Amino acid sequence: MGDWPGGGGGGNWPGYPRLYQAVPDSGPVSGGNTVLLTGVNLQGAYKVTFDGTQATIVAQDPSGASVTVIAPPHAAGTVLVVVTTPKGVTNSVSYTYVAAPSGPTVSALVPGSGTTAGGTAFAIIGTNLTSATVTFNGVPATGVSVDAAGTVLVGFTPPGAAGNVPVVVTTSIGSTTVTGGFTYTAPPPLPVVTSLAPNSGSTAGGSAFVITGTNLTGATVTFNGIPATGVSVNAAGTTLIGFTPPGAVGNVPVVVTTPAGSTTVAGGYTYV
DSSP, rough: OOOOTTTSSSSOOOTTOEEEEEEEEEETTTTOOOOOEESOOOOTTTTEEETTEEEEEEETTTTTSSSEEEOOOOEEEEEEEEEETTTTOOOOOOEEEEEEOOOOOEEEEESSSEETTTOOEEEEEEESSTTTTEETTEEEOOOEEEEETTTTEEEEEOOSSSSSEEEEEEOOEEEEEEEOOOOOOOOOOOOEEEEEEEEEEEOOOOOOOEEEEOOOTTEEEEEEEEEOEEEOOOOSSSSSEEEEOOOSSHHHHHEETTTTEEEEEEEEEEOO
């Protein structure tokens, strides 16, 4: 047998209020969105609650088929919604509060510096990085890719002027600025050779030679692509000594290479 009017729970007595659904049946945890509650016998509704928290009634259908409310805020999860009318309290319908997606966060950028020429490979560690873009002083990084978990982003720095610049990670949810930014440093100077002495020697190799110039620190030397042996550079990076490798008769290119780049010695070396 059904409930009598005023009985709660939404019985079957003629004229008793009843809910069918909430449209939409989900919304943000912040509330503030409009929800249409449909049912029967909802005339005169004077209270609507979401998990006990009262919503704001903004409209009612004179036929009692619906009540329109503004959802109150609530923690994420599914709650029960009920309507109170002069004839009683309806049954409950479900409504789900959904937490807003979070913006990107960054815990580390490695390395924190690189050449002004750009092209430095970097990795950003954080959360919510899916589909992120990255700018260095407003200039987009290239080759950006993010792992499936959205926690690691890799790419290559764009060119930039020497100095520290802001790094900004942006997703559809928002942006964050990387603490400490990124420092562009001028690339080390290329090696310069002013002389090679002597500039000829035996095809058997083993001839001592001296290269003078600048920025020779860390250099290696090849004669026609074959490394010289016993290479040593003075502390000032201005003098390099070594021994020639074997080679065929004729003139061959001599190339000096440092971490900054390479240079070809004018006139080469002649094997005799």
